Structure formats: C-alpha cells, structure tokens
Amino acid sequence: MSELLETVQTSDLITKAQGAKAAAGVMAQMSTAQKDGALKRISEQLLKEQDFILEENRKDIEAGKQAGMNESLVDRLKLDESRLGDMASALLQLTELQDPIGEKLEEWERPNGLKMEKIRVPLGVIGMIYEARPNVTVDASSLCLKTGNAVVLRGSSTAIHSNKALVQVIHNALEGSGLPKEAVQLVEDTSRETAAQMFKLNDYLDVLIPRGGAKLIQTVVANATVPVLETGAGNCHVFIDESADPAMAIRIALNAKVQRPSVCNSCETVLVHAAWAEQHLDELVLALQENGVQIHGDKTVQQWNGVVPATEEDWGTEYLALEAAVKVVGSVEEAIDHINSYGTQHSEAIVSEDADSIGKFFNRVDAAAVYHNASTRFTDGFEFGFGAEIGISTQKLHARGPMGLPALTSTKYLVHGTGQTK
Amino acid sequence: MSELLETVQTSDLITKAQGAKAAAGVMAQMSTAQKDGALKRISEQLLKEQDFILEENRKDIEAGKQAGMNESLVDRLKLDESRLGDMASALLQLTELQDPIGEKLEEWERPNGLKMEKIRVPLGVIGMIYEARPNVTVDASSLCLKTGNAVVLRGSSTAIHSNKALVQVIHNALEGSGLPKEAVQLVEDTSRETAAQMFKLNDYLDVLIPRGGAKLIQTVVANATVPVLETGAGNCHVFIDESADPAMAIRIALNAKVQRPSVCNSCETVLVHAAWAEQHLDELVLALQENGVQIHGDKTVQQWNGVVPATEEDWGTEYLALEAAVKVVGSVEEAIDHINSYGTQHSEAIVSEDADSIGKFFNRVDAAAVYHNASTRFTDGFEFGFGAEIGISTQKLHARGPMGLPALTSTKYLVHGTGQTK
Numbered sequence: 001m002s003e004l005l006e007t008v009q010t011s012d013l014i015t016k017a018q019g020a021k022a023a024a025g026v027m028a029q030m031s032t033a034q035k036d037g038a039l040k041r042i043s044e045q046l047l048k049e050q051d052f053i054l055e056e057n058r059k060d061i062e063a064g065k066q067a068g069m070n071e072s073l074v075d076r077l078k079l080d081e082s083r084l085g086d087m088a089s090a091l092l093q094l095t096e097l098q099d100p101i102g103e104k105l106e107e108w109e110r111p112n113g114l115k116m117e118k119i120r121v122p123l124g125v126i127g128m129i130y131e132a133r134p135n136v137t138v139d140a141s142s143l144c145l146k147t148g149n150a151v152v153l154r155g156s157s158t159a160i161h162s163n164k165a166l167v168q169v170i171h172n173a174l175e176g177s178g179l180p181k182e183a184v185q186l187v188e189d190t191s192r193e194t195a196a197q198m199f200k201l202n203d204y205l206d207v208l209i210p211r212g213g214a215k216l217i218q219t220v221v222a223n224a225t226v227p228v229l230e231t232g233a234g235n236c237h238v239f240i241d242e243s244a245d246p247a248m249a250i251r252i253a254l255n256a257k258v259q260r261p262s263v264c265n266s267c268e269t270v271l272v273h274a275a276w277a278e279q280h281l282d283e284l285v286l287a288l289q290e291n292g293v294q295i296h297g298d299k300t301v302q303q304w305n306g307v308v309p310a311t312e313e314d315w316g317t318e319y320l321a322l323e324a325a326v327k328v329v330g331s332v333e334e335a336i337d338h339i340n341s342y343g344t345q346h347s348e349a350i351v352s353e354d355a356d357s358i359g360k361f362f363n364r365v366d367a368a369a370v371y372h373n374a375s376t377r378f379t380d381g382f383e384f385g386f387g388a389e390i391g392i393s394t395q396k397l398h399a400r401g402p403m404g405l406p407a408l409t410s411t412k413y414l415v416h417g418t419g420q421t422k
Numbered sequence: 423m424s425e426l427l428e429t430v431q432t433s434d435l436i437t438k439a440q441g442a443k444a445a446a447g448v449m450a451q452m453s454t455a456q457k458d459g460a461l462k463r464i465s466e467q468l469l470k471e472q473d474f475i476l477e478e479n480r481k482d483i484e485a486g487k488q489a490g491m492n493e494s495l496v497d498r499l500k501l502d503e504s505r506l507g508d509m510a511s512a513l514l515q516l517t518e519l520q521d522p523i524g525e526k527l528e529e530w531e532r533p534n535g536l537k538m539e540k541i542r543v544p545l546g547v548i549g550m551i552y553e554a555r556p557n558v559t560v561d562a563s564s565l566c567l568k569t570g571n572a573v574v575l576r577g578s579s580t581a582i583h584s585n586k587a588l589v590q591v592i593h594n595a596l597e598g599s600g601l602p603k604e605a606v607q608l609v610e611d612t613s614r615e616t617a618a619q620m621f622k623l624n625d626y627l628d629v630l631i632p633r634g635g636a637k638l639i640q641t642v643v644a645n646a647t648v649p650v651l652e653t654g655a656g657n658c659h660v661f662i663d664e665s666a667d668p669a670m671a672i673r674i675a676l677n678a679k680v681q682r683p684s685v686c687n688s689c690e691t692v693l694v695h696a697a698w699a700e701q702h703l704d705e706l707v708l709a710l711q712e713n714g715v716q717i718h719g720d721k722t723v724q725q726w727n728g729v730v731p732a733t734e735e736d737w738g739t740e741y742l743a744l745e746a747a748v749k750v751v752g753s754v755e756e757a758i759d760h761i762n763s764y765g766t767q768h769s770e771a772i773v774s775e776d777a778d779s780i781g782k783f784f785n786r787v788d789a790a791a792v793y794h795n796a797s798t799r800f801t802d803g804f805e806f807g808f809g810a811e812i813g814i815s816t817q818k819l820h821a822r823g824p825m826g827l828p829a830l831t832s833t834k835y836l837v838h839g840t841g842q843t844k
Binding site for chain 1: 532545628629644651670673786788791797799817822833842
C-alpha cells in the first residue's frame with residue numbers, strides 16, 4: 001500500500017469502508033420487514049428534518065453561486081420542499097417492491113442425491129461515486145438498504161453540506177430500526193486522491209457505481225480495479241426505414257430528441273432511408289427545426305436552410321442538447337453498420353413496417369435495448385416496470401440496460417447432502 | 423494512448439483484438455447448427471493433426487526441461503494421444519449442450535402496449551490470460567465459439583509452440599465452417615508489456631478471464647480496467663459441528679483435503695467443534711496423518727505427535743498440497759466468523775445433524791457455495807450438472823461459483839411498439 005494510506009486524510013475512507021464491510025454482514029441477515037421499516041423511518045425523518053436539510057443545502061447553493069457555478073448545475077444541486085417530498089415518496093414506493101434477497105432462482109437434484117439451490121444474496125458493499133446531485137445520496141442509500149447491501153457514498157465537494165445533512169438524517173432514522181447505521185457511509189474527504197484510492201479498494205468494495213457525466217464514468221472505468229457497473233453514456237439513434245409511417249416516424253424522432261435532451265436515452269443522430277427521405281425529409285427537418293433543434297447534416301441534409309455540415313466527430317457526439325446529426329443512408333444494413341460503429345450500445349430504434357428490416361435491425365444492432373416503432377426514451381427502470389432504477393448499464397457484464405433491484409444482488413449455491421464425497 | 427502502442431511488438435495485439443471484435447459481430451449471427459458443426463470439425467482436426475501437435479508440444483517440453491522447469495509443470499504442459507483424445511471428446515460433448523444464445527429469458531407487456539422481451543446474446547470478445555496449460559487454448563476457444571463469442575488468447579511463453587499449433591489446427595477447421603477464423607486469436611507476443619496492454623484494452627475486450635495461480639489472477643485483478651471474471655482462489659473449510667456423525671465427518675474432511683489437493687475446491691482448514699473434538703479429534707488427526715497430511719494445529723491439536731503449530735498466516739493459506747490447518751472452535755458462530763474472516767468466499771462445508779447450526783451456517787457464511795454433509799470438492803461445473811465449465815467465479819458480479827455457458831453471455835431487451843412516445 002502507498003504511504004498515502006497512512007495519512008489522516010485517507011484513514012477516514014478506510015475506516016468507513018471497514019465499517020461498511022462489517023455492516024454488510026449484518027445487513028445480509030435483515031428481514032424484509034426490518035428493511036422496509038427502516039426505509040419508512042428515513043422517509044418520515046426526511047420530512048421532519050426538512051428545515052435542517054434545506055438550511056445545509058443553502059450553504060452549498062451559496063458556495064456554488066459564489067464560485068460561479070452555472071445555473072443548470074445550481075438547479076441540480078438545489079433541494080426544496082417539493083424535491084424532498086419526492087424523495088420521501090420514492091422511499092415509500094420502494095417498500096412496496098418485492099425484496100429480491102432470498103429469492104430461490106433455481107432448484108435441482110443431482111444423480112448422486114445432492115440437492116442444489118441457487119438463491120439471491122446481497123452484493124455486499126457498494127461504492128457510489130457521483131456528482132453534485134444530493135438526491136443520489138438518498139436514492140442510492142435506499143436502494144442499497146432495500147437489497148441488504150452496505151454503501152460507501154462519495155459525492156461531490158460542491159454538495160458536501162447537503163450530503164452530510166442527508167446522511168445524518170438517514171443515520172438518525174436507522175437508530176433503533178434494527179439496521180446498522182454503518183451500512184451507510186459518507187466519505188467526507190472529496191479530494192481526487194481519496195476517489196483514486198476508492199477505485200482500488202478491492203478489499204472492501206464489491207462494486208463501484210459511477211453516476212454522472214461521461215467524463216466521471218470514463219475516469220472510474222479507466223482507473224478502477226474494483227468491478228465497475230458502467231452507466232450512462234448514450235449516443236442513441238432513430239433509424240427511419242423506407243417503409244416507415246411518416247407521421248409516426250417524425251413523432252418518434254421528435255420525442256426521442258426534444259422531450260428531454262439532457263438524458264442518456266435521448267436521440268443524438270437520426271438516420272433516414274434515402275427512399276423515405278425523398279418524400280419526407282423536408283417534413284422531418286422542419287419539425288426538428290421548429291422545435292429548436294440545431295441540425296448537423298450530411299450533404300443531402302445540408303440543402304436545407306440552417307443546417308450546418310456534420311463532421312466525422314458529430315456521428316460520435318452525445319450532444320445532450322437541442323442538437324442532432326441527421327444522415328441519409330441507402331439501406332437498413334448501412335444504418336446498422338453506422339450504429340454499430342458510432343453508438344454506445346445503449347438504446348437504438350427503427351421505425352419501419354417491414355418485418356425483414358426490423359428483424360435485421362433487432363438481430364444485428366448491438367445495444368442494451370432495441371426498439372421497433374417506439375422512442376428510445378423508454379429505456380428507464382420505471383418505464384420498463386421495474387419500480388426502481390440504479391442506473392442504465394451500458395456494459396455487458398452482470399447487468400445490461402435499465403437496472404432494477406436485482407442488479408444489486410449476487411447469488412449463492414446451497415447444497416444439501418447426506419454424506420456425499422462422490 | 424502511450425507510445426508503446428505504436429511499436430511493432432504491440433500492433434500484433436491491437437490488430438488481433440480488432441480482428442476479434444469484427445468477428446464477434448459475425449459470430450453473434452451464427453446458428454446453433456453452424457457453431458456445433460464447427461466444433462465437430464475442430465474435434466476431427468485435432469485427431470487428424472495429432473502428429474503435428476505433439477511434435478510442436480515436444481519443443482515446449484524440451485525447452486521447459488532445459489530451462490529447469492519442475493516435473494509437475496512439465497506434466498501440465500505435456501500433450502499426448504490420450505489428452506488430445508479427451509480434448510476431442512470434450513468438443514463433441516459441447517455440441518450436445520443447449521445453445522444459450524437467443525434464449526428468451528423474460529417477456530412482458532407494459533400498460534402502454536409496449537411488448538418487452540429479454541434475450542440472451544453473446545458477451546462479444548473475451549480475453550483469456552492463462553498459464554502453461556495448452557488444453558486451455560482448446561477449451562476456452564470452444565466454449566467461446568459455442569456461445570457466439572470471439573476470443574483473444576494469451577497463453578504462457580513456455581507453451582507457445584503448442585498454442586500456435588493448436589490455434590493453427592482450429593483455424594484450419596474453421597475454414598469452410600461458416601465461422602470466421604478471426605474469432606480465435608492467439609497473441610504470440612507473450613511479453614509482460616503486451617499482457618499489461620491487454621489488461622486495459624477496453625475498446626476491444628468485453629471481459630478478461632484469467633486462468634491460473636493466485637498470483638496471475640491477482641495481477642490481472644489489480645491492473646485490469648477491462649471487466650474481469652475472477653476465478654480460482656479457494657481457501658475452503660470443513661466445519662465439523664458438535665452433532666456431526668463421526669464417520670461421515672472424517673470421510674468428508676479427508677475427501678475434501680486429500681482427493682486432489684492441488685485444486686481450488688479442496689479443503690485447507692478443518693474447524694472442529696470442541697464437544698466433537700473431545701470424542702473424535704484423535705480419529706480425525708490420525709486419519710489425516712495416515713493419508714500423508716501435514717497438520718498445522720492450534721494449541722489443542724498440537725498435543726498430537728507430528729502436528730506443527732499453526733500461525734496466524736496458516737489460517738489464510740491456500741496450501742494446495744497435503745497440508746491442512748486444524749482448529750478447535752467453541753461454537754458454530756465461531757466457525758462462521760473464522761470462515762468469513764479468512765475464507766475466499768469459494769466453497770464452505772458444515773457436517774452436522776443440527777438444523778439450527780446448518781441454518782446459521784447457510785445463512786451467514788458468505789461464499790459462492792455452501793454445503794451441508796457433503797464435500798467442498800463438488801464445486802465444479804460438471805458436478806453441478808452444467809456440462810461445461812469456464813471456471814469458478816469467486817467474485818459476486820455477473821457470475822458466482824461454477825460458471826457454465828450462460829456465464830459467457832449477456833442480455834438484450836427487444837421492445838416492440840406501435841408508435842409509442844409515452
């Protein structure tokens with residue numbers, strides 16, 4: 001271990017990670033009733049200690065404004081009665097969801113008489129690394145508690161007062177709930193060095209989940225030796241096939257682009273089949289422009305006023321804004337190849353009435369979710385009906401696409417014998 | 423990217439990884455019949471080109487002997503007619519197993535009419551890093567092909583002639599099979615630098631699987647940014663409870679320790695309840711010693727002749743040899759705490775007739791597989807009835823315990839709409 005680990009600064013991280021690991025053993029034994037009871041107490045406590053939380057939150061807001069933080073970041077950071085109310089409701093909703101822990105996934109018997117069972121168990125200790133959204137503090141803690149895990153939270157320095165207040169409220173609520181307070185740990189040292197140490201804390205953390213922008217996620221993926229659940233980056237496409245219903249195609253492309261451009265399941269590039277484009281490209285371009293979308297177009301699309309030329313870089317860009325790349329392609333195959341080259345394997349849609357095109361698209365596009373005649377915006381744990389969402393995985397290992405509670409679990413084999421040695 | 427990547431040495435790795443990635447797209451489209459047909463061709467070709475393979479293998483054996491390689495390593499490296507025959511049979515057995523790709527795992531409909539499906543898809547490109555066992559070359563390639571993946575193999579320099587010969591034979595067999603040759607890639611540069619680059623090849627590799635000793639696995643885990651499937655290390659225990667049937671307990675402890683001490687599911691420490699020890703410890707110690715086991719004992723156990731004192735280090739040691747630590751404990755709780763402190767979460771057994779003890783043990787011991795009245799030696803893909811084994815995962819993410827074909831797959835959501843945008 002490096003000498004840094006000896007310093008006071010870093011021992012806070014290690015102490016908290018050790019506390020979380022010890023608490024994880026206790027958490028794994030908690031009953032559904034105990035866990036749901038604790039979530040209810042947190043929900044109540046959030047409302048009860050609202051004034052304290054908002055006061056601490058104001059300190060972050062003021063510091064942010066003084067440091068010149070831009071408005072949208074200040075908005076993300078800000079808590080108010082309505083947002084706290086939403087958090088409290090989300091906690092209650094979580095108590096209504098089925099507890100995945102202990103679920104029997106498989107059961108079989110071997111010829112030698114061994115009786116085998118596979119059951120769900122908690123992952124253990126989950127490390128969350130996230131940006132200045134204090135709601136993640138409550139969100140992540142509650143999802144981890146519901147699934148019998150412990151959590152080590154490392155939020156942004158710009159939200160430190162809010163995060164400390166929220167974790168204090170959670171700790172107060174856990175007191176007397178039967179759940180160990182140590183199951184929720186906040187790393188108060190928000191230095192990069194501490195984050196870097198957290199990346200390699202394999203002795204204590206079973207998984208790291210980064211929540212935030214592409215840069216944060218890439219930093220974690222590129223540096224962590226703790227297994228990572230990669231979430232987030234979405235360079236999503238809508239492909240309008242030759243046979244697409246024009247009104248439906250334009251409605252879906254518009255929805256995917258403009259409903260909420262800042263999220264990962266929004267559309268960044270619209271691919272249009274040449275035959276459809278001949279008839280309807282005009283309508284599509286105007287609809288996007290009327291909704292305030294700046295279009296980066298290929299040669300064909302550049303014929304329209306206000307369209308700027310798309311560069312090679314545009315095909316790979318996640319704008320997360322009212323901007324879209326638009327390209328005319330000669331076939332479904334060309335669309336698929338484009339998506340597999342430039343996409344981030346998140347969500348990809350085809351609008352088509354042709355079974356053959358749809359089949360090829362579903363089969364060959366490599367993404368967590370593929371859509372036929374529906375918007376990419378549906379890639380979401382709640383829209384999928386999971387009742388909760390840890391994030392949207394863009395990796396192939398462990399979980400892919402929207403992650404509900406089972407993504408925070410592992411499994412264990414229970415084997416019952418009668419003295420077998422062969 | 424570092425300058426090293428520009429050198430001739432490393433471009434071989436990148437070229438091969440790119441080839442594998444392109445081939446993975448083709449592999450994902452292969453039918454079960456095509457894949458099984460290719461496996462049969464490889465099986466035949468291995469027997470047909472036996473002389474060539476054995477001749478190349480002899481070069482490795484001779485080089486190994488000249489370099490002073492110890493006998494057990496030479497034995498691992500060695501191929502002969504019987505071992506090639508086993509490989510060929512294993513390939514045919516693999517064709518009998520169900521193809522997991524395309525399997526529908528879930529299907530449901532949302533209130534808005536969206537029809538959801540979750541299906542199994544290949545992982546993509548699998549990186550294998552392994553030691554001087556040429557059988558892994560064929561084993562890993564065939565499991566990856568069966569599951570529609572591509573593989574980048576990085577074996578040991580001491581097996582390079584054998585590995586090149588085997589991959590050449592696989593390539594010959596794939597010619598005309600419909601499967602792309604590029605799906606199986608052997609990295610011929612076995613330098614540490616190339617391995618280190620492979621650890622961070624996130625652009626091309628979806629997962630890394632290290633197969634070998636604890637040191638190799640730890641090096642990969644500590645350095646890889648590509649997601650790792652951690653396999654192998656097993657500090658397994660047998661706990662003999664107060665109520666254990668003496669003959670059964672001794673039979674299980676002996677089997678777990680002596681049947682094949684070099685493997686990860688063998689037992690390293692036997693924990694004995696004090697009440698049982700009073701009556702039967704003598705019998706247990708003598709049985710182990712008669713079978714050639716060197717015992718590292720705690721104070722009680724040291725009373726027997728030939729027992730050496732156990733140090734703190736012994737409790738954490740994976741001997742992988744005819745050595746065992748033996749400790750007397752006061753309760754099932756003490757046994758559980760010992761296991762959770764020193765174990766590697768692999769396989770843990772209790773011998774007991776007491777439902778309460780068994781329940782506590784199953785509930786609180788944190789391991790991939792827990793056993794009641796059976797040997798830890800059963801933790802194995804074939805013994806579990808999976809028909810194949812990629813390895814035994816000791817991590818909690820993605821797969822835990824013996825990994826069959828599904829461990830080499832991911833999932834994909836297919837969403838069918840009728841124009842939905844909300």
